[in-house]
Amino acid sequence: MKIAIIGCGNMGMAFANSFIQYNLVKKEDLLLIEKNKERGDILQEQKAGVVVDTISEKISSVNLVILSVKPQDYPSVSDELKQYLRPGQLVLSIMAGIPIKKIQESLSYPLIIRAMPNTPALLGMGMTAFASAPEVGLSDIRLAENLINSTGRAVFLEEESLLDAVTGLSGSGPAYFFYLIKNMIDAGIAMGFDPSMSALLVKQTMLGSYHLMQTSDKSLDELIQAVASKGGTTEAALKTFGEKEVGQGLQKGIFAARDRAVELAK
Ligand SMILES: NC(=O)C1=CN([C@@H]2O[C@H](COP(=O)(O)OP(=O)(O)OC[C@H]3O[C@@H](n4cnc5c(N)ncnc54)[C@H](O)[C@@H]3O)[C@@H](O)[C@H]2O)C=CC1
Numbered sequence: 585m586k587i588a589i590i591g592c593g594n595m596g597m598a599f600a601n602s603f604i605q606y607n608l609v610k611k612e613d614l615l616l617i618e619k620n621k622e623r624g625d626i627l628q629e630q631k632a633g634v635v636v637d638t639i640s641e642k643i644s645s646v647n648l649v650i651l652s653v654k655p656q657d658y659p660s661v662s663d664e665l666k667q668y669l670r671p672g673q674l675v676l677s678i679m680a681g682i683p684i685k686k687i688q689e690s691l692s693y694p695l696i697i698r699a700m701p702n703t704p705a706l707l708g709m710g711m712t713a714f715a716s717a718p719e720v721g722l723s724d725i726r727l728a729e730n731l732i733n734s735t736g737r738a739v740f741l742e743e744e745s746l747l748d749a750v751t752g753l754s755g756s757g758p759a760y761f762f763y764l765i766k767n768m769i770d771a772g773i774a775m776g777f778d779p780s781m782s783a784l785l786v787k788q789t790m791l792g793s794y795h796l797m798q799t800s801d802k803s804l805d806e807l808i809q810a811v812a813s814k815g816g817t818t819e820a821a822l823k824t825f826g827e828k829e830v831g832q833g834l835q836k837g838i839f840a841a842r843d844r845a846v847e848l849a850k
């Protein structure tokens with residue numbers, strides 16, 4: 585198995601490192617194409633794979649090409665890449681927004697899989713949904729699924745259009761989680777704790793609550809009710825969240841992320 589990764593930033597390298605960790609590819613068979621010199625030098629020092637700074641005929645000998653540049657950088661990548669693709673190679677895009685059809689047209693190439701991962705893939709705890717072009721065979725879909733599974737969980741979507749909603753929900757989701765935690769820590773600081781004490785109180789609360797949610801047979805509403813005593817403190821917080829429309833605001837944010845993914849396709 586030979587793999588090329590075009591764009592070796594956060595996500596490209598999260599994928600690369602997981603493949604190496606699970607022996608799905610050897611470092612000498614992992615072509616890392618990174619245009620930024622500083623980033624390329626770091627990867628070179630880490631001996632992360634075969635590091636190069638341009639797309640070249642080396643691409644023609646790999647089984648799988650992963651597209652992990654920003655969507656805005658993709659037009660220049662497709663212009664260079666299309667001349668080197670050979671029949672039978674599989675192209676896996678993790679770029680937000682850009683639809684399979686558009687990738688097929690820009691590369692004049694049919695075998696495209698589109699996936700939306702998230703940053704916990706860095707730890708092998710990612711959540712990725714993926715969809716494939718109708719031309720891609722079952723064995724290539726399985727191949728992609730096995731590779732993605734090394735970065736966390738994978739789900740196959742029959743309907744590609746749902747990938748934009750996935751982007752708004754789980755793709756961007758880690759940022760929402762960190763945003764919530766940051767605001768809770770800031771509230772703790774505002775109430776007089778030093779930052780490290782506030783961070784400890786909040787992070788352990790989130791960790792414990794996550795595990796409680798995963799092991800309990802109660803619904804989320806029941807779990808909330810179990811904390812919110814009648815006339816008590818939690819109720820005061822929940823009332824304020826309701827008045828400030830925090831829940832609706834969160835949902836609107838998620839829809840905005842989904843809508844931005846749709847826009848990136850244009
Ligand atoms: N960061 C995230 O949480 C997620 C990102 N994505 C998608 O993954 C893609 C990459 O995102 P990140 O890794 O966060 O970005 P990043 O900025 O960390 O990495 C992109 C890399 O591509 C390189 N690059 C740009 N043009 C290039 C070219 N022509 N040839 C070779 N390398 C080139 C850049 O120098 C950079 O190192 C994006 O399309 C994004 O939509 C998907 C899911 C989650």
Ligand SMILES: O=C(O)[C@@H]1CCC=N1
Pocket residue numbers: 680751755756
């Ligand atoms: O913010 C972005 O555009 C990318 C896609 C999902 C997470 N990060």
